Amino acid sequence: MARKVKYGKIAIVIFLTALIWVWADLAQDREWPVPKLAISVAKSADPALWVSFKGEDGSPASSVSITNIVLKGPASKIADVERMWNRGSLDLEVFLVPEQQGMTEPGDHSRDVLSFLKQSDKIRQLGLTVESCEPNTFVVQVVKLVEQLVVVECSNESGVPQKAQVKPEKVNAFVPADRTLTAKVQLTPSEIKYARSSAIKKRPYIEMPDGQTIEVSTDVDITMPPAEDVLRNYTVKAPKLIFAFSWNLQGKYKVEVTNENEVIRSFTIRATSEAGKVYESQPFQMTLYILDGDEKVEGEQTKPVVYNLPEEFVRSNEIEVPPPPAEAKFVVTSLSGASPESEGS
Numbered sequence: 450m451a452r453k454v455k456y457g458k459i460a461i462v463i464f465l466t467a468l469i470w471v472w473a474d475l476a477q478d479r480e481w482p483v484p485k486l487a488i489s490v491a492k493s494a495d496p497a498l499w500v501s502f503k504g505e506d507g508s509p510a511s512s513v514s515i516t517n518i519v520l521k522g523p524a525s526k527i528a529d530v531e532r533m534w535n536r537g538s539l540d541l542e543v544f545l546v547p548e549q550q551g552m553t554e555p556g557d558h559s560r561d562v563l564s565f566l567k568q569s570d571k572i573r574q575l576g577l578t579v580e581s582c583e584p585n586t587f588v589v590q591v592v593k594l595v596e597q598l599v600v601v602e603c604s605n606e607s608g609v610p611q612k613a614q615v616k617p618e619k620v621n622a623f624v625p626a627d628r629t630l631t632a633k634v635q636l637t638p639s640e641i642k643y644a645r646s647s648a649i650k651k652r653p654y655i656e657m658p659d660g661q662t663i664e665v666s667t668d669v670d671i672t673m674p675p676a677e678d679v680l681r682n683y684t685v686k687a688p689k690l691i692f693a694f695s696w697n698l699q700g701k702y703k704v705e706v707t708n709e710n711e712v713i714r715s716f717t718i719r720a721t722s723e724a725g726k727v728y729e730s731q732p733f734q735m736t737l738y739i740l741d742g743d744e745k746v747e748g749e750q751t752k753p754v755v756y757n758l759p760e761e762f763v764r765s766n767e768i769e770v771p772p773p774p775a776e777a778k779f780v781v782t783s784l785s786g787a788s789p790e791s792e793g794s
Contacts, residue, residue: 479527480580483518486541488565488587490661493547496623497596500547501659503557503588509659513587515562522577530575543569545589558589594623601632601653601669607761609723611636612679613644613671620667622655630655632665638764644673679767683725686715690754690777691733695741701784702744704737708778712754719769724762733757737777744781751778 489512490500501509520530533539543566552558566572566579599622603613615634624630632653640649648670655663673679690713692704706712712735718725728734735754743750753774762768 477524478521479524481520481522481527481530481577483520483541485514485516486518486543487512487514488543488545488562490589491544491546492661493553495553496663497594498547498553499592499594499623499625499657499661499663500545500552501590501592501657501661503590509590509657511659511661515566516583518566518582519580520572520575520577521580522575526576530577541571543571547589547591550589552589552591555591555593558591559586560589561586592625595626596621596623598622599624599630599632599655601634603634603636603671605636605638605641605761605765607764608635609761609765609767611641611673611765613673616648616670617667620653620665620669622653622665623663624655625657628658630657634669634671636671636765638766641673641765644671645675648672679721680719680769681722682717683720683722683729684715684717685725685729685734688713688716688734689732690735690737692739693736694739697741698739698744702739702781703784704739704779704781706737706777706779707749712775712777716775717771718756719771720762721767724759724768727759727762728757728768731757731759735775737779739781744783746781749778749780751776753777 488502490502493500501511502513504510520527522530530539545565547553550558550560562582562585563579566582569579572579598619600619601615601617603611603615605611613636620632622630622632632655634651634653636644636651640651643649649672650668651671652668653665655665657663690706694700694702718728720728735756737752737754743752753776756770756774758768758770
């Protein structure tokens with residue numbers, strides 16, 4: 450007669466075995482050093498509060514760097530975290546939520562860093578604890594903001610101011626009582642182009658001294674002047690030319706421009722006043738590229754120069770060089786005096 454399988458006993462054995470393995474894993478706790486992590490301030494639910502970390506010099510900062518962290522946990526958890534670290538997928542940024550920390554009253558609030566990190570949900574979700582870190586404490590400063598009218602300013606993605614028409618010109622915003630701040634709007638090149646023909650709506654923001662941004666609750670309408678009213682003829686009076694050699698030719702050859710008077714002379718560009726001034730103030734306005742193979746050409750050769758237009762103004766269509774570009778006639782000679790054929794052999 451077949452023996453009856455006792456499933457209950459089998460289940461108990463499996464359960465006890467699993468407990469033994471779990472206990473063995475927990476008993477093999479490891480420590481793992483982390484160079485640093487950042488604690489950042491989460492936006493307060495109260496728009497009238499500005500919460501930031503207080504630096505050693507008293508200046509505000511949106512985050513604080515914690516160093517020499519030692520994490521501790523089961524060997525398997527440490528191994529998982531190490532793999533995430535090596536893949537670059539480990540996010541150790543921890544957020545401080547002012548309301549959760551009871552930081553809703555103006556003034557300075559000190560916290561123990563180790564206690565704060567031990568309570569962090571992000572660290573707990575990794576299955577680890579924090580054993581030690583530096584510094585020991587941080588100070589959070591809470592400032593009560595006041596609502597007042599501020600001027601709206603427009604700029605492109607590089608921060609260059611734009612001559613835009615903004616309606617309304619001022620908006621209500623929460624700002625520090627002891628500072629004069631403006632509401633900002635940043636326009637992309639496509640938005641600048643669109644705003645030349647039709648108004649676009651944008652939501653301004655206040656940039657706080659610590660780098661945090663606070664969005665204003667009011668939209669503004671922005672229009673840009675037509676392109677033909679923005680660009681004008683701008684004469685670059687004393688352009689400078691630089692040679693850009695390829696890696697293989699650098700330090701081995703020299704260049705002589707034979708039509709220097711035709712290349713390095715005043716020329717006209719189309720640009721806004723600011724873009725024209727920035728371009729002219731650059732160390733070099735033109736570049737002649739000397740590439741591999743140019744050294745093998747016997748005698749004089751011709752190549753157009755490249756105008757080093759400031760990229761931020763090119764993207765916003767605030768500067769352009771009317772074609773065709775100047776053409777440089779030049780001769781490439783070896784600094785060693787050897788011919789290209791003998792050097793290549």
